[in-house]
Amino acid sequence: MTEHPARRLLLVHAHPDDESINNGATMARYAAEGAQVTLVTCTLGERGEVIPPELAHLSGAALGQWRLGELRAAMRALGVTDFRLLGGAGRYGDSGMMGLPDNDDPHCFWQADLDEAAGHLVRVILEIRPQVLVTYDDNGGYGHPDHIQAHRVALRAAELAAGAGWEIPRICFNRVPRPVAEAAFARLEGDLPGLPFDKSAAVDDVPGVVGEERVAIEIDGTAYAAAKAAAMRAHATQIEVAEPYFALSNALAQPLFTTEYYEVVHGERTEGRAHDLFAGIEATA
Numbered sequence: 001m002t003e004h005p006a007r008r009l010l011l012v013h014a015h016p017d018d019e020s021i022n023n024g025a026t027m028a029r030y031a032a033e034g035a036q037v038t039l040v041t042c043t044l045g046e047r048g049e050v051i052p053p054e055l056a057h058l059s060g061a062a063l064g065q066w067r068l069g070e071l072r073a074a075m076r077a078l079g080v081t082d083f084r085l086l087g088g089a090g091r092y093g094d095s096g097m098m099g100l101p102d103n104d105d106p107h108c109f110w111q112a113d114l115d116e117a118a119g120h121l122v123r124v125i126l127e128i129r130p131q132v133l134v135t136y137d138d139n140g141g142y143g144h145p146d147h148i149q150a151h152r153v154a155l156r157a158a159e160l161a162a163g164a165g166w167e168i169p170r171i172c173f174n175r176v177p178r179p180v181a182e183a184a185f186a187r188l189e190g191d192l193p194g195l196p197f198d199k200s201a202a203v204d205d206v207p208g209v210v211g212e213e214r215v216a217i218e219i220d221g222t223a224y225a226a227a228k229a230a231a232m233r234a235h236a237t238q239i240e241v242a243e244p245y246f247a248l249s250n251a252l253a254q255p256l257f258t259t260e261y262y263e264v265v266h267g268e269r270t271e272g273r274a275h276d277l278f279a280g281i282e283a284t285a
Ligand SMILES: [Zn+2]
Pocket: 014, 015, 018, 144, 147
């Protein structure tokens, strides 16, 4: 039997860059602490809009390969060595934004057969036997088809794996407490004149914003803020970073959160807010 670290974390994301934006500090922390951190990314994000003019020529498969290189660099910055593409690189194509004809491409992730896609992830789950799975809520955080599909595939795979020998004890969704987001955007308004961005996004542009009471786990990533920012910078086609802010291709400034928050949607949550994804879970080989 393969030797596993005692604590094992699996994260399922839609595109290269989502992991660093949502969970960069968390991934860096657990990698530094010797936990197994496994990232499964579902597509190469080859329909993403490219920010730097000098890379604007990249599109389709060439952009996907470029973003795979960005993902490798981001994982180096976070100290994460186990990252995989669902079904292998290029198995599922980026579906583009909701409502576009791209969504109908038979190769795209949105059109994937749920059980087939989940099957690839079940094999990873049975190999790693993670105690914690992190993914998006059922709206994918903000409605992107690949994020919604990543949610569906992650939960379906967890269900199938439970029937095949490994029930993941805790499943979490990425969250930001509304008061935290509101305070950060209030600061951003004051800081905006000094930033390389002309306008700011709004609280409701941030994926996964919910009331405080739904947030069960808070990971203070202050010690890993530099690693998270470096990982986000590695995704240069998608993200422009000006700490403690960043912008996507819409050029709207938003806060770069180094404390990351989670809702527990499967398994026990601890009494009060925990500061460890594995809190209350017995580590097993
Ligand atoms: Zn994404």
